[in-house]
Amino acid sequence: MTQSNWQRTKIVCTLGPATDRPGVIERLIEAGMDVARINTSHGDHADHARRIRQVRQAAHALGQPVALLMDLPGPKFRLGDLPEGFCKLEEGTMVTLAEADDDAKADSVSATANCCLLPVRNRGLLQALRTGEPVFLADGSVELSVESVAANPARAVCGVRIGGTVRSGSGINLPECAIDMLIPTDEDRRHLAFAVSQEAEWVGVSFVQSAGDLARVRACFPPGPSLKPLLMAKIEKRRALEDLDAIVEASDGVMVARGDLGVETNLAEIPIVQKRIISVANAQGRPVVTATQMLESMVEHEHPTRAEATDVANAVLDGTDAVMLSAETAIGDFPVAAVRFLQRVLIATEEVYGARMAQDWMNSAETASPANDAGNALSFAACLLAARLGARAIIAPVQSMEMALSVARFRPQAPLVMVADSVRLYRSLALVRGISPLVVNVRDDGADPGSCLAQAREWLFAHGLAQEDDPAVLLSTSGATGDKVDTLQTVRLKG
Template sequence: MNRFAKIVCTLGPSTSSKTLIKRLISAGMNVARLNFSHGTHDSHLELIRLIRECAVETGKPIAILQDLQGPKLRVGNLPPDGLLLKAGDKVSLFTVGVAQPIFHGGEIALPLDVPNLTRSVKPGNRLLLDDGKLELQVVAVDAEVVRARVVLGGTLQSHKGVNLPGTDLGIARFTAKDQADLQFGLENGVDLVAISFVESAEDVQIVRRIIDQATGNKKRLPIIAKLERPAAIKNLHEIVHAAEGVMVARGDLGVETSPALVPNVQKEIIRMANNHAKLVITATQMLESMISNPRPTRAEASDVANAVYDGTDAVMLSAETASGRYPVESVKMMDSIIREAEKHMAKWSHAEGFPKAALKDDALAISNAAKTLAHDQDVANIAVFTQSGKTALLMSKTRPRVPIIAFTPEPSTLSQMSLYWGVNPILVPFANSLEEMVQSVDNYLIKRKKLRVGEQVVLVSGFPVGAMRLPNLALLHSIGEKV
């Protein structure tokens, strides 16, 4: 049985060898995520090389997703055993890189790598540390020090994340590090780029302009906007329009808002992305317990299945595959959960294709008609021809019950389509005519899919062939029949 939803795996210390990457691919990885919050350009370059080699050797296209760090706010250096903070403790916060102020007795000094700290916070503001595990409340603000009280205590380690809900630090969300990392990614052929802490369409447009300037508009590198802040949810509609895709980044989102809000926000993001034919990845803590355990919790299994029912294109593993003890087992488990969920999509799925109002668009109407034709005739496959990948994406977003085979002459499009729900990307020579397209379909389906002459498929393409048009042709084709 084909799996429709795709799996994104974060690579890291646990999965940095060629052997492990091949095992991840065999287990079901479709997209390799490189987290630029960690590692060096040299280490990422080696991973890119290994991923490309493994994709060729396994015969399975793998997309490379570059995930830019953004303005990550972190705790500074602390003692090796961490710093114990107890409820009621008085804490004095100062900015890393600034000369440490003189503190009063009884205060705990805590360095934070947070620009504009003293200029941005005010009494009553909350500071959340280590994904919200610890909470401080601002009591007073001096010229160089923020005085705070511990509300929720615990042991804090160096370099853990800092969140300041509702506070605008006035810092750029696309940093100098991001720009250098993006240039590296463009030079080394990443397939998609994710940008962090997006709050508006302008955040996406800034990165789009940089990419277009660097590539001379020759390559449309898809941008995935990570939705992690309340402002992103407020501006969801404009962000979805500006980006090629979105990521439901539930970690920071749950800290910046409330865990109780995340399930509804997740559903809203996925619904809007699908309605506008944009990619959507659901991420963070999906199989978190498998970082150190060979089996997930039952709640985690339900979480993955419900993301599939919500209509996500892909689900993502983070530390489970980057630094966990059971990276391959995590992918196998996610693959198994998705396949089981997809057996029951007709009963439980909330994803039903495009809303009726959208079908006034010709390309969407043709894609939807192709799905209906495929279902009515009970065909084996839907075959799509595409150069940019757009036709395959539109077909994917109709959510057909049959697999989509997407033929393309473009290697970069081949890799990018690895993220598309229900799409099996295939590299073929450029087709100059409808006859050549049909011949490619027949050759592949007979040789690779073992279909027989006379079995039917639905062929979807722009016409005239090779004109880089959105889909305007849906053809019911019997294998072996000339056109």
């Protein structure tokens, strides 16, 4: 590994049946997975706990930091269980949406026949539908039109306008239907308790529409110094875009959730919306993940399309911290190949544009950082100094995510080697662009910059990112300003 092919942008992989095969999780980590995502909309806690154990064990064995991101289902409407797990809907046919109960399951037809009845998990959805309204399934890939509704039993007869395949648990979007959605739901609260018990580093909050939604989720965590997950606001509703700045400020990170966002808003505007969300997150120093259909064709094919490769590269150029694979790794036929290709695109893009991107971000840092924040000013100075010296790394012992982000927000070209004071912070930092996290050596004094420098030097040499006597920049805190950076020095990496 050299600095030219060191990967700054991180990779998030969704776990599922495809990753349950022996050795797959280990191979995903070796291929470049930085964050393992659990989608609580599918599966049960027993399945999730088993996969989490596998990730923790594999990451420890391989000596790699892997964060855990647990997505809450939120107030999303979904199909119930289909008899064979999936169903093909043909354009021009009629289907009936009905409450997911035993009768609905019995009436359903097999996936090989004309699937005339689709179970729905939420009765309120059926009661809210009106004739003529569109209904989108599976991230908008299938479109229905409501022809008639009945109250008892609650059912809706729909015509299939755009056909396709739907699966058990496929999402349902109603962009023209007014339904109040309160976050968190009772189900979200149950999953939040599970996330805390599993010591998840990140929790994805679905269908956020205001900063208040995030405040209510935080209120669900137990009081005191317990291990509370960081909150990632998933931007997937039109109303979220209206309150975007406040939502980003109230969050610990942001996700551009293009699946539902592409249904809830004008699909033609998604590239523009993506750039806007990433820009706001960058300006506020929040990590941002770009998600949905990055390499969708690799669910069934070993090689992606040219357009998908370009989409990944453009997300990097937009300023994303991480790119996410969903079905590609959860249920796809080629999960490891998808991660390997994703990494190839990230490295190729950063190799050509990395220096230019770093310079552009430094040039715009005046508007991206509060002018009266001494910690940010010193972090900016460190990044500027590293660029002018050709430093091989910026090294810092860190005690909090805030301290690490005070440097990472300036997106320097040099690797950020952050020596975390806890395993939890070490894993959490795996999501942030440009950061190579290490965990403090328990044999040393974690607060001692000299010990952190020695540990970082060893890692840089081992990965071919630096050589004897190369320059580096060392940031630390004296303790006089809490956990804020207040000390900057240049050093030589000596063995």
